[in-house]
Amino acid sequence: MNNKRKHKIKQFEEIEINETYKDTPTSKHEDSQSNDMDQTSNSIQQQEPEQKYDFNIIPLKVVALTVFLFLLGIIFVIFGLVFLMRNPNKYQQYISLLIVGGLMIIPGVYYSCLLIKFIKADSRSTQQKILNELPID
Incomplete structure (x- = not known):
C-alpha cells in the first residue's frame, strides 16, 4: 500500500498506483510461473507432428x-x-x-x-x- 498516493483533482479523490508491481516478490513468482507455462507451450509446439499414414x-x-x-x-x-x-x-x-x-x-x-x-x-x-x-x- 505504500506505492499508492492520494491526490485531489477538483472535488474527486483518486488513487494513483505506481507501476512497480514487477519489483514485488509475488509478481516475480507469477512471472516465473508464466515463463514456465510459456516454455511448456513452446515445447509442445516444437514437438514434431505425428507422421501421417502412407x-x-x-x-x-x-x-x-x-x-x-x-x-x-x-x-x-x-x-x-x-x-x-x-x-x-x-x-x-x-x-x-x-x-x-x-x-x-x-x-x-x-x-x-x-x-x-x-x-x-x-x-x-x-x-x-x-x-x-x-x-x-
Missing part, C-alpha cells in the same frame, strides 16, 4: 474395388442411355442397365471420395477416422 496402409483390393465399381457403373449407365436412345420402344430392357449402373456408381463415388480425403488429410487422427469408415478387415 497410402500403402489401404489394401490394394479396396482401391481396386472402388475404382471397379465406379468405372463399371459409368459404363452401364452410358450403355443404358445409348441403347435407350437408339430404341426407345424397348425401354424396359435397358432400364435395368441404368438402375444397376446407378447402384454401382453410388458406393464407387463414396469410397473414392474417402480415399481422396485420406490422401489430402492433414493429421494422422483425421486419417484414422477415414480408415475406420473404409471396409478394411
Whole structure:
C-alpha cells in the first residue's frame, strides 16, 4: 500500500498506483510461473507432428474395388442411355442397365471420395477416422 498516493483533482479523490508491481516478490513468482507455462507451450509446439499414414496402409483390393465399381457403373449407365436412345420402344430392357449402373456408381463415388480425403488429410487422427469408415478387415 505504500506505492499508492492520494491526490485531489477538483472535488474527486483518486488513487494513483505506481507501476512497480514487477519489483514485488509475488509478481516475480507469477512471472516465473508464466515463463514456465510459456516454455511448456513452446515445447509442445516444437514437438514434431505425428507422421501421417502412407497410402500403402489401404489394401490394394479396396482401391481396386472402388475404382471397379465406379468405372463399371459409368459404363452401364452410358450403355443404358445409348441403347435407350437408339430404341426407345424397348425401354424396359435397358432400364435395368441404368438402375444397376446407378447402384454401382453410388458406393464407387463414396469410397473414392474417402480415399481422396485420406490422401489430402492433414493429421494422422483425421486419417484414422477415414480408415475406420473404409471396409478394411
